[in-house]
Amino acid sequence: MNVMEFTAVVATVSFVAGLLGSLTGLGGGVVLVPLLTLLFHVDIRYAIGASLVSVIATSSGAAAAYVKEGFSNIRIGMFLEIATTFGALMGAFLATRIPTSALAIIFGAMLLYSAFLSRKPRPPAQRNLPPDPLATRLRLNGSFPDLEGPRSYNVQHVPTGFSLMFGAGALSGLLGIGSGAVKVLAMDQAMRIPFKVSTTTSNFMIGVTAAASAGVYLSRGYVDPGLAMPVMLGVLAGSLIGSRILVKAETKSLRLVFSLVILVLGLQMLYKGFWGKI
Amino acid sequence: MEVILGNLLRSGVLLSAAVVLWGGCIYLSRHAHEPANYRVFQGEPSEFRSIPGVIRSVMNGRGRGLIQLGLLLLIATPIARVSFSIVGFAIERDRMYVVFTLIVLAILLYSLLGSGIGV
Numbered sequence: 480m481n482v483m484e485f486t487a488v489v490a491t492v493s494f495v496a497g498l499l500g501s502l503t504g505l506g507g508g509v510v511l512v513p514l515l516t517l518l519f520h521v522d523i524r525y526a527i528g529a530s531l532v533s534v535i536a537t538s539s540g541a542a543a544a545y546v547k548e549g550f551s552n553i554r555i556g557m558f559l560e561i562a563t564t565f566g567a568l569m570g571a572f573l574a575t576r577i578p579t580s581a582l583a584i585i586f587g588a589m590l591l592y593s594a595f596l597s598r599k600p601r602p603p604a605q606r607n608l609p610p611d612p613l614a615t616r617l618r619l620n621g622s623f624p625d626l627e628g629p630r631s632y633n634v635q636h637v638p639t640g641f642s643l644m645f646g647a648g649a650l651s652g653l654l655g656i657g658s659g660a661v662k663v664l665a666m667d668q669a670m671r672i673p674f675k676v677s678t679t680t681s682n683f684m685i686g687v688t689a690a691a692s693a694g695v696y697l698s699r700g701y702v703d704p705g706l707a708m709p710v711m712l713g714v715l716a717g718s719l720i721g722s723r724i725l726v727k728a729e730t731k732s733l734r735l736v737f738s739l740v741i742l743v744l745g746l747q748m749l750y751k752g753f754w755g756k757i
Numbered sequence: 758m759e760v761i762l763g764n765l766l767r768s769g770v771l772l773s774a775a776v777v778l779w780g781g782c783i784y785l786s787r788h789a790h791e792p793a794n795y796r797v798f799q800g801e802p803s804e805f806r807s808i809p810g811v812i813r814s815v816m817n818g819r820g821r822g823l824i825q826l827g828l829l830l831l832i833a834t835p836i837a838r839v840s841f842s843i844v845g846f847a848i849e850r851d852r853m854y855v856v857f858t859l860i861v862l863a864i865l866l867y868s869l870l871g872s873g874i875g876v
Contacts, residue, residue, distance in 0.1 A: 483785060485793035522798035532828055536774065539766045539834050557842060557857050564864040571868070617853070686766075686835040687861065693832045694869035697825075698807060700800030704824035705793070708781040711828070715774055 482705065489519065490709035497537065497717025502724075503734045504678070505597055505741070507714050508534045508656045512586060513744040517751070521706065523579050523586075527655030528701035531689050533714035534657050538686030540719060551679040552621045555634065555672065559665075560684055562641050563648030564691035570652025571692035575699055583752030586654050590745025593660040597738040608671060613637045623676050632673050640670035652692035657685040762841055769834030773827045780823025787820060836865050 480488070492514055493507075500507025508530050515526035574582065614620055614634040622631035634640075643665035650658040659681065666677035696702055750756075804810040805825050814822025839862050846854040 480793050481790050482793045483789035486781075486785060519795070521795040524798050525795050532831060535831050535835065536770055539770045539831075539838075553842065553845075554854060557839075557854060557861065560839075560861045561857060561864075564861055564868075568864060568868050618851075687839060687865070690832050690835040691865050691868045693828075694865075697828070697832070700802075700806050702805075702825070702828060703795065703801060704780070704805060704821035704828070705784065705788075706795055707828060708777055708784070708824045711777060711831070712774060712781070715770070 485519075486705070486709045489515070489706070490713040492518070493533065493710045493713025494717040497533075497714035498721045499717075499733070499737050500714075501537070501541070501718040501721030503597075503737045505593065505734070505737055506657050506659045507537065507718060509590065509593055509659075510737075510741060510744060511710065511714065512655060513590065513748050515706075515710075516583075517744070517747055523582055524574075524701050525703050525706055527574065527582070528696045528703065529655075529707040529710040531655035531693055531696055532702060532707050533711045534651075534655070534689045535686045535693060536711050536715040537718040538657065538682055538684075538689065540715060541682050541722060550623050550675045551683050552619070552623075552672075552676055554617070554621070555619050555666075555670075555676075556680045556684050558617060558619065559641065559644045560687050562644040563651070563684060563688040566645040566648025566650075567652035567688045567691040568695065570649035570654075571695035572652075573649070574653045575695070580752045580755050582654070583748050585650075587745045587747075587749030587752055589650060589654060589656070589658070589660070590741050590748060594738045594742040594745060596660050596663060597734060597741070608633045608635060611635050611637060621676070623673065630673075632671075632676070635671045636669045640665045643669060648688050648691070651685070651688050652695075655689075655692075655696070657689070659685070762838055762845075765841065766834060766838055769830065769837065773830035773834065776827030776830060777824050778827075780820045780825075780827060783818075783820030783823060785820075832869070836862070836869070839865060 493511065496507040496510050496514065511530045511533065512523065512526045515521040515529070516523050610620060610633040614637050617637065619634040619637070620632065622629045643661060647658045647661035647665060650656070650661055662681040666672045666681060667674060804814045805821060808829065811822055811825045811829060815826050839858060843855055843858045843862065846858060
């Protein structure tokens, strides 16, 4: 393939990944790295560099729309960003030291977990949980607009959530993804933050987290302009259009298809990683 | 404040996308028919790995230099957002969160400058 054909095909695939990622809420970054490595035989380090850049673009683009609606909690975001940015920095340094086959295996495991998580029902919404003293001290509790007026919530298990977010940041730095799956575990399940608040807040955190590892990737020469250009523009265009046509209709079957794709990609990454074909 | 931050993020992303697109057009107009090969990892040449290197390559009119400049702008967008949050928390006289935000900013700047991108 020459540069023109390669750019056109990668941009198209990135556009579809961004579109589906935003329509299903599962994020496009998670399928990009496996698609680039498995389909286009791009070295996994270049793929991670390009994906990381596209993650910043979609997160910042989407967060711009979200902050206006009053769902995202800036204090929760900033507090947890201490953990995610520190984790991302560690992850990025680690990524330059471990073999690519190990990266592929970790990536595969992450994909399988994401596929599993996307089929699991959401934890029930919290109702009148008692305020946690640490969360109160950190002023993490808040309220968000609901159908029957503002609804308040009390954040739980702050230390567990904080540690999990460190892990989410490390995975993001290691694999060049938004690692939304681990964030769900930390914010929804451990801290019991309401779904709308946790998704919008985590979306705005993803860009900051990714920016913490992007510097390391760029200086190590993992970000190739010829590859990052179609990936970033494609994913950004796809996710912007996806968020415009986000009508509730038929995302259910779309989610099923997308999580099957994630499952297959995860198995392939594991196979390639274990048999040293990457 | 929130609205300003939202607009800041949006314009940062759009500006960087425009620069990347512009650089991409120059790059494609010159290299369209060369073979594309990302199978073997070589690492980028130093002109695409550091801020001064990127600026030099933009000055030389290189398309890929412009793409990297756009990507640097993209990385700078969330950093600018965090910096503005410090002002926001300071206006609310929330000392604790000013400190938290400064910690995040320090980690971000360390990643950008400490990793050797600035030289």
